[in-house]
Amino acid sequence: MTSLIRHSGLSVLAIAILSGCTATSSEQTINEQVTQQQSQVLLASPPKVNEALSLKQIMANPDWMGILAKGAYWGDDSQSIFFVRQAHGNPVKNYYEQALNGDKATQLTLNELHKASQKYGVLDNKKTKKAYIYQGNVFVKQLSSGLISQLTRQNSPVNGVRFLNNGDIAYWQGDDIYRIHNYTGMHEQIASIKMSAKPKGVEDPSSYIAKQQHRLIKYVSQQHDNDKKREQYKAELAEQDPTLASKVWYLGDSETVSDLSLSPDGRYVLLSLIDKGYSWRGEHDIMPNYLGKDGYVDAVPARARVAEDKNPGERLVLLDLDTHTERAITIEGLEGFDEDVLAKVKAENAKAKGESYKSERAPRKIQLIQDWGWEQSAIQWQEADNKVAVMLEAVDNKDRWIATLDLDKGSLNTEHRLHDDAWINYNFNQFGWLPATDDLYYLSEETGYSHLYLKREGKEAEPLTQGQYVVSDITLGPKAQFIYYKANKSHPGIDNVYRVEINTGKDEQLTQWDGQLDYSLSPDGNNLLLNASRRTEPSELYLQPIGGDLKKMTSYTSDAFKRYPWQAPEVVTVPSSHGADDVYARVYLPQGYDKSQADKYPAVIFNHGAGYLQNAHYGFSGYFREFMFHNLLTQQGYVVMDMDYRGSKGYGRDWRTAVYRQMGTPEVEDLKDGVSWMAANANVDANKVGTYGGSYGGFLTFMALFNEPELFQAGAALRPVTDWAHYNAPYTSNILNTPDVDPIAYERSSPIEHAQGLQKRLLIMSGVLDDNVFFQDSVRLVQRLIELEKPMFETAIYPVEPHGFKEPSSWLDEYRRIYKLFNEELK
Template sequence: MKSVIRHVGLSALSLAVLAGCGATTVSSEQAQTTNQSTNQTTQVALSAPPQVDQALTLNQIMANPDWMGLFAQGAYWSDDGQSIYFARQAHGAPTKTYYQQSIDGTAASELALNQLHSADQRRGVLNNDKTRKAYIYQGNLFVKDLNSGKVSQLTRQNTAVDGVRFLNNGDISYWQGDNIFKIHQGSGLVEEIASIKMAAEPKGVQAPSTYIAKQQHRLIQYVAMQQDNAKAKQDYKAELTKADPTMSAKTWYLGDKEVVTNLSLSPDGRYVILALKDKSYSWRGEHDIMPNYLGKDGYVDAVPARARVAEDKNPGERLVLLDLDTHAKKDITIEGLTGFDEDVLAAVKTENAKAKGESYDSEKAPRKLQLMQDWGWSQSAIQWSESGDNVAVMLEAVDNKDRWIATVNFEKASLTTQHRLHDDAWVNYNFNQYGWLPNSDSLYYLSEETGFSHLYLKEQGEKAKALTQGKFVVSDITLGPKAQFIYYKANKTHPGMDNVYRVEIATGKDEQLTQWQGQLDYTLSPDGTALLLNASTRIQPAELFVQAIGGELKQLTNYTSDAFNNYAWQAPEVVAVPSTHGAGEVYARVYLPQGYDKNNADKYPAVIFNHGAGYLQNAHYGFSGYFREFMFHNLLAQQGYVVMDMDYRGSKGYGRDWRTAVYRQMGTPEVEDLKDGVNWMAANVNVDAGKVGTYGGSYGGFLTFMALFNEPELFQAGAALRPVTDWAHYNAPYTSNILNTPDVDPIAYERSSPIEHAEGLQKPLLIMSGVLDDNVFFQDSVRLVQRLIELEKPMFETAIYPVEPHGFRQPSSWLDEYRRIHELFEQELKK
């Protein structure tokens, strides 16, 4: 589940460090490295874990994570590229502290509160000659002269500014709510260039229409005079608005049935594209609340809850084009989209109808569409060319089977398909970055059409050209400041190792810029000469580095605590488990027991951890976002367990086919992979296959259920944390991707929901949920518990956490949770 499983504290994207600072580096002897282009695999040689002088304790592992260090968050370049900015925040603290640090390696300096408004901002827009930068800070608009460094505040209001852009003539435009303004650079005049009202247009002065009204106007002179005066004033105001240059633009009335969900102004200030949605639609559930039993006033608080996929009826969006010069409004038609009316779910509907003894007749009909939703790719789905002569929109079907990049014909208000990405399963919510090359009609974009996310270049009317290709994943693209190169991140050398590359647009020449053996994120400097890296290895968390293009890597921060750095952590081995179910190889992390001896006559017990989110990568060479679990697995290894952490099918980082293997059958291929994992451990690391347990949270909790319910001999015990028990009760944006919707595809929901398979439980099960979980509702666990009671299953226990949301926050809750998991494994796996 995207955004579902991240534990509070260190995020997976900010956990990083350099190998030269005490990290365990990955050598060819230690690591199993796959050459993706040749599909050749080097056999892994498992090394013995390090000896430790002091045993880990659950109290230490589950303590406030600040003991590991307060790491840099949200790092970005200064405007001049000579320093970086970042924040640090103590666990549970309400505010952040902000810092600036020179790239020459000097210590970071803390920024005072009265300095924050003038500090360089991460997000902003540049004028055409890149001499000025406009940005929003605390809801107000600022502009910075990049030559002098002078910062000027342009607004000081309680109504927040929502967006800003420079116009081609140098003026600044910004919008607040549905109103668009322009600041004239010469005079400083603030002009409202578009006032958009989501209301019916006022009727104005109306002539009498009924008999009685007409009679009143005919017989009563005073009434007739009032009517004539009102009409004259109305006509005068209309003429004045046209003739008087000091008047603001005429108001747009777009009806009272919809709301504006997206607004984009062209660089020349002439056109506005709006996305509108039925105002009756809400993400909130119509029928439910989430009860908070520990309300501050001593009563039960009714907390609003999101809608379930079974009741979420997304109406889609429609696009409207406003011409501010002519005051013409045009509805943008969708007929220009290839496949806009295809019945893409015909096969699914036919199968479900047949199961009910019915038939299904396929018919073409316009599909519901919307702008491609932003799942963290930090760009608008509406992209204007530099001049404003062209605009592209990225649209997705609400049924999740198509993504289009289309250009808009301003005269006809029609769409022309430039690229269609169709997927019989679902289009990925990642890998949707795109844009225009400057001074051209060429688009660059990411697409998974070959089975892996790659970078393409397409001139309008021409065939697209692939700039990258191979069995690896390209992400995080950045157009260089001179538009000579496109920079990107990819896992070319191994699915669990990231590096930064760039491709020369004119020649297609590809160049690797970093030599990292772990995971990283990058930001290109404003002048394109250096990279800011947030990079990690398996046993060291987040630090920042800078590397000049073609230069040496230099560490900037060192916030990992001595207590953490000085401990002899076991770096998990990353292995490839051969699949007996047609999956090829399944990557996994393996932790070996203290004093491991493969030839030991006594076989080891084992635990398999199931990562959350489904679509998430954890068997990599970076520091895990599951940092508590990383430490817990070290503890288990010290106590004689082998621990495996698999990137089962559905996980991120391995391409489209791996991702969509779970389509309409969640919990089936993943459990097959877990079975291969158990067999691999029995064959390779002396594990007793009859003494293996499993656990995980959210999607990992769901997977624990599916394994225990459907393969009761596979694991001897399982713990499910914050688990999904019935997919019909989860949210629509995530679930409808994989299982369609319950009204269309009940087969997929019944096949994939643990509550439908609960009769298979035969081994001890621990269910743990937070009462304030607004992601996977506490009700999920309540319903399953009642189902197990009615099935007369005696081998389960529950634990509830009254103050916890999906990602637990209180160290005491973490400790209680993992004490119970540890006790379960000790009791059931060491008999």
């Protein structure tokens, strides 16, 4: 593993720690008390055993369920763990340490926070020291003694840090890189990168008037000559005086640094540059906050839409700090770098307009991989040598490359190419070097499932895992003997931790969990820290000694929540009538369920959000309010189903990409199969079924009601996407390409294009401050429905809410409306 902290990732850590240091320890306690007191306004009494649930209780401040441990990580000595707890709505985080042999965690005071092991710290080559960033400054910890030294104390925050091979420490602030010499303690600036044009210096006169002035006025000519001599002297001094800092790099004023990485010996800097004019913000829009603190409408900046987001890609540049030479990295070494991968799509769209399309090769736009599920840099230096591998992706989303860089030639060599005619997943992109070798390990979906591969130098890659299951979250063991990973081998909805021996390929299961989990390997490789849950049990921390017995480390779920007899949903498989694999779903049956009763049950199908997300699993649902709401519905005689429709996570590449260029089509087919399954297996009246969901689930509610008007009798769409051309580029362009290239996909997949099909009652609910799915999405659809003269829809707006609602009062209002809708239309 490389001793490198990613340039863009550290600010997140600094902000997280800063937010935990804004009050004294006593003030933190007071803040928690204030939050709890304020929540009492909406916090009903916890439900009693055998007592019917209430919406007010379900949607209350969730702290009544317990304030759980988050972000857990290991102490450097492998003998303790650290984690965070944060009350709902409280801006202050509380940090805790718990010894492995202890029964209770201790809250860290503010003057102890800097002593906590830093999750994103880096080790030196001998694994005796750890450098980390706290409050924007660099600290070093001696691992044997625990002694901590602060190396910087500055107002300008440090963005990244690493150990060099000789034990020196390098760090960077913005685009300036510094080196702290191990033996002398000297701070040396080894690179100053300026994204501006190089100063022109003293120029000779060029116009007629200027030349005349120099020719006729001796004083002017003499001053000019003196300026040139001074400039020449400074240049020679910079070349020959060893006491001066390195020369400045002027890289032009048209780009900005997107990422930077320093080589293990401090000689090379690899930069990723992007057009300075490119921004995540939209050119034309703001998000209006109608309840601004000064009584006026605040204009909040908004992201760009996929229809206007013109990602220019990134350019790699290598700086040699020893020779002060700059090399632009060419992309010709990437296999398929100039393929017209969208030729078929472009031809189809051209034909629809009565035109023809001629395919031509041209260099594609590329960028460092933008993975959404890991904290690793896309630039990986070999641990003790100047060899570097990069993971790149095409902006068109069809290719991912792992390539090594020839530092002398500035060229890339493809080590692995992953191509997908649909899109490359934004998960499962971890990779790295095996220490002291030229061998690479990585995850790839090339067989249809994410698996672990090893590519030894000069040889074909070999799989270390195989099968119809998903491998994720890989960790190289401390001695590089094993690679640890998470997988859902026994069931798509059950996670466990495994390890594979690199040299022999021997695979070993390390946990025996029956729900969902995340894990972290201790620094000494002897224990696993699990954040694990079951269907009715929220996540707690567990210690799993490798080869030993599981131990529960935390118990923060409230007694009130644990005492209540929650119904654990059954995970079932729904046969597909549309040529797909079976669909996994959660089913909640009514209290006193009797399949033989004469009157059939009404039913509700919940559509999860996020598109690529898994909910029909054996862990505690991230939709905890919906979980409780579904329990309430069963008490009122409903059958409830949560489906992992096509496009959901956990089932492999083909399930994921089934929605390519047709979002809302295969998913609605799966919903139809879900209704049929409930009618055949749960005594459900197929004419009394409703559906609801938020975000992607709201979009899916629209598509079902608009395109299959007889399927559901009512639907509620929360914070819903109505037109994919208005959503963000990173997510949408994966699945639908871009509107200028593939308008067919957008018209096929956007609910606003199908609104004329609405025949049943629809409830639309949106937050005005939603910077993910804009409030405008709902406004446009409402106007479309008005113009179509559709009388069967209602709307509710929430003026202070973002995409994920914050206020219990908003949650309560929202679900009261949903509950009322279902009771009126389905019962």
